[in-house]
Amino acid sequence: MLSNIKTISLNGIDGNLVEVQTDISGGLPNFEIVGLPDASVKESKERIRVSIKNSGIDLPSRRILINLAPANTKKEGTSYDLPIAIGILDALGEILYKNLENTIFIGELSLDGKINRINGILPMCIEAMNLGIKRVIIPKANEREAAVIEGLQIIGVNTLKEVIDYLNKKNDIKETHIDIIKIFNKKNKNDIDFSEVRGQENVKRALEISAAGGHNCILIGSPGSGKTMIARRIPTILPDLTFEEALEVTKIHSISGMLDSSIGIVAQRPFRSPHHTISTTSMIGGGKIPKPGEISLAHNGVLFLDELPEFNRNTLEVLRGPLEDRNVTISRLHSKVIYPSNFMLIASMNPCPCGYYGSLEKQCQCSKIAIQKYLNKISGPLLDRIDIHIEVKPVKYQKLNSNNKEETSKQIKERVNNARRIQYIRYKNTNIFSNSELTPKMIEQYCILDNECKKILELAFNKLGLSARAYTRILKVSRTIADLDNKRNIEKSHLAEAIQYRNLDKKYGDKF
């Protein structure tokens, strides 16, 4: 007898419909899967055979043939276990009610018949929804993740036996619902806050500007000055995730298997800080079976690269494309996938090998050449994409201990949100969202300077020896400062402050 069961496969962050066709006929006892299964799918034969047996059903000694259609695309992963098992049971006549047309089965089996969680449920369910499917039967551990999608009947199941009884209407399983609004409200309770950062007014201000304009930023400071601590708090001042953005983030985290199954949706902007020994592939994604890299996991959030010069040069160079395009295309022999990677880059580094260049407390021991060598580890084109440079100083004990009231993340975020709103309205008819994305042509249109400002800028270039690449970045940043100030035009105070964030151009030679 023939049976047709539907499931969904994953390609990048998108799902594709796959039909599991099962035929059981006479002949020599055999169990075969066709339709380009890879090793993990082929192995499912054994899991299915045993788990059906352990669910109390005898598998007859007949010829079983499974076809995974479309048969010309590679199938991989363990999510086909459940649909294949159901297909066999259906073909055997064990399923009494044949209304499986509008149902998707996804899940991995273990030998005792238990159904295990799999990765990538969210994009699969989004595809099911797009196909007009009514019901999805998925592992219990994945149900909250899938329940984010409204209008889909989500059935979370624990064992194969439970599925059979459910389909035969011997028992009833309630569909899962979650309260998205509640999850979204809960996220505002951050356990970290900017008010915990004592002093460091200049750094906080620079990061506020970064967040408001989506500017990439580099923090330069001696060891122990608190670069990492401050960077961790950046997501708390970024604008709230919208539902669409959250869904995108969740999709990526879902296929990477990094989702907390008790929450279901990533409601906070991600903060990724890979160690500097990271390989190129784990940075941008890839592998034989492509997986999202750190830059995609940081999508709509912050990618923090601590000790930037320690990173492998190649690993840093590959960031250049994604920083421009906001997504990354990974081409492999059998597949080509596109992962989104719209992240804010925050980097940190020491000013010199010993870390004390420019310190007032400790004498720097590095020679000029050593400092230049250290800075040369970062390429110009990468620095080109970083708008704001800021120096971080260690905070003295007295200040740490003071009772000064520091601003909270919430207060800063309010200003950031305002500035973003202004940008959103201004760029409504263009394809960009923030000042950091301005093209040279748009800069001419949106960053107009009056004569006084032009004079200041000219003076700054002559006096401070700024490099040519500083020019556009000063304009972009001053646009953001003007937005934060709620001013229509860039004024001299905005411009002068923006130049302050390029000051390193001069102090560290041509490098910045």
Place this chain on the structure above:
Amino acid sequence: MKINIEDAIYPKELRKIKNPPKSLYVKGNIKLLDTPCIAIIGTRECTQYGERMAKKFSRELSIQGITIISGMAKGIDSFAHIGSIETTGNTIAVLPSGLNNIYPEENIKLYKDIIKNNGLIVTEYEENEKENSKRFLERNRIVSGIAIGTLVIEGGYRSGTSVTARLTKQQDKKIFCVPSSLESKKGITPNKLIKEGAYLVTEIDDIIKEYKDLKLKRKQINNKVQKDIYKEQYTEKQIINETIKQEYKTIYNILQKEKAMNINEIVKKSKLDIKEVNYKLMMLELEDKIVSLPGSNFKIK
């Protein structure tokens, strides 16, 4: 242009040494060969302290009308030339290679600046000769040979600097040394030379007073440069203060001349918002009233 040892213009001091080059190839202002020269030498891998000292003494010697001679290598040599050029003083660079092979390549800009500034390039090698390790030492004997004395800024243990210092001693000329910290690796040579009897230099007069019989012509330098240099020493905070716009005064009055201050401290003391401090500091800097130092530190110029 080629100068032979018999020519009148051939530097007198150089003729006196044990193994003077038979001929010199020169480019630029050859009159400089007839001026009193002091060599400023030191390590290529200098510290920031070395850079400051090289520039300081080069500037001040130039103003006294002394020609600065050095090897145009990276580090101290370059800063010695730069210091002289900044005051439009006279400077001579001695190359370890022919005039068609400027060494080091990074300093081609400096080479052009020296020519442009009426300086002189000297080498004993023919046009297309390349540098090699032996020639660095040969070059050093010309540097100390043309000079009437040598100022050593920084140098490591057993370095080229120490060799040049030894040559100077053999040529019976005076060695001056700027002392360094005992903890600095680059301070070994000058400190050792001082121990062995070299003149310890803490200010320019330590050098000048050794050459009393020389009739030095103080260089006429253009006003702006002179002002810059003397401002460092003589101007009173009060005088500048009057030319500062009212709105920047709060910040200017907090800053000090001797000690740099971090931007966060300025925020705390001025009780102003960080954005205002950022803006005002930049304006003050552009107006040349203050200088910013690495580490977001500021002080009065």
